[in-house]
Amino acid sequence: MLLYLSSNQNVGIFDFLIKEKGFIIKKLTGEFYLKKFVIHDMRSLSHYSYVAVDLKSIKDNQNELIEALVAFKTMYDIRIIIFAEGLQIEDKLIQKLLKEKIYNIITVTTVSEIKDQVLECVSEQGMTIEDYRDAEGTNSLSRYIFKHKNIKIAVAGVQNRVGTTTTAFNLTNYLHGISAKVSYTEANNNEHLKEIAVYHEFSKETNNCFKHKGIEYYLNKQFPDDYNFNIFDLGILNISSISIFKACDVKILCSGSKSYELPYLNRGLKLIIDEKISTLFTFSTETGRINLKKLTKSKNNRVYFSEFNPNLFDGSVNEKIFKDILIDYIIEI
Known part of the structure; x- marks a missing residue:
């Protein structure tokens, strides 16, 4: 099962998985303080295999967002997927996510590219640090x-x-x-x-x-x-x-x-x-x-x-x- 915290404009991003992969998806649409959500709803999340977060739906600041995601990773063996359409690898938030080993991040903007990245995020292996190498094959993180x-x-x-x-x-x-x-x-x-x-x-x-x-x-x-x-x-x-x-x-x-x-x-x-x-x-x-x-x-x-x-x-x-x-x-x- 996949839980999706979505903004109103991105509510249908994962829908194709229902037909193509047989996913069961629960959507919560609107605006969220993820830190509060994790604290208050932690017990009800254990039966999900994936939790997807649309950054446009989140009202926390960057530090609060990272704290919430780290707490979530600590409590559960659930894959976290971040929908960060349009952000670049150099952005501070993306770098913070990568440092916390959150690699399943969707940053592309076209429909076909988004679908490809979603499929990679829900694949057996998911996205890895290898997906963040630049054209010369070097890592975008620590050298x-x-x-x-x-x-x-x-x-x-x-x-x-x-x-x-x-x-x-x-x-x-x-x-x-x-x-x-x-x-x-x-x-x-x-x-x-x-x-x-x-x-x-x-x-x-x-x-x-x-x-x-x-x-x-x-x-x-x-x-x-x-x-x-x-x-x-x-x-x-x-x-x-x-x-x-x-x-x-x-x-x-x-x-x-x-x-x-x-x-x-x-x-x-x-x-x-x-x-x-x-x-x-x-x-x-x-x-x-x-x-x-x-x-x-x-x-x-x-x-x-x-x-x-x-x-x-x-x-x-x-x-x-x-x-x-x-x-x-x-x-x-």
Whole structure:
């Protein structure tokens, strides 16, 4: 279901979704103080998947609007869509929205362009930071300097289903989102990349390379050149993958946090006992993190706890972790 807070002149913007996508849409038309609306109507909004806000219907000032949207994002797992017809990427409000990771913003003015952006906003992935790159492929937000070329980053798991591929994809998309030139390589035998490429409609560059939203994804354990960062998804850390893991500049080990999963972690740590690594617990509860850190942290092992993120292409959820892991290679200016 989609809730739409609309001005009188833009009330029909999302109507085509009813027929074409089978959406159920509830409209509230008029003028709103969004901050008050969020406070008073918060409980009745949990059953919506999307909330669209026409800026022409909102009477809050910019700071109040941002506060209301941040509060809304904190309380609910609902996609926020902003109808900001005619605004430019350089406008302060758009920049504030992007900094809060609100990317589903409709700014175009023609009917056909509005329809295209609406469809992108309600797609499985939605709009991402990639949609705000300029013609030269650089990010419109913070600028970064990358100190080196071809920094090789290994991402491995201590066993199956601990988020290794999701972490590798998220890290790739995080780096791409801050304007790094980055590649992903499937350096394992799982062959998940082909299935992902078909499902998400990647373009095929060569027999061994796909491309999606500006990122190149390689099959068959390739070691491409001329990138700032190369991400290698090693699958499970074992005897066959240990040599690549050790050869990389940055080493990330993914692990589950349940008691019966820790023996796999210990086994993996023994294989790389002298290596400087970052251990990333991908599914951990808040209460168990102190003990996990005590058991795992050492002078060669930095420990992190990632937030759950099922979206392969969203590098923003755990960006603080990624930034800390790569602190020696990235300068923010």
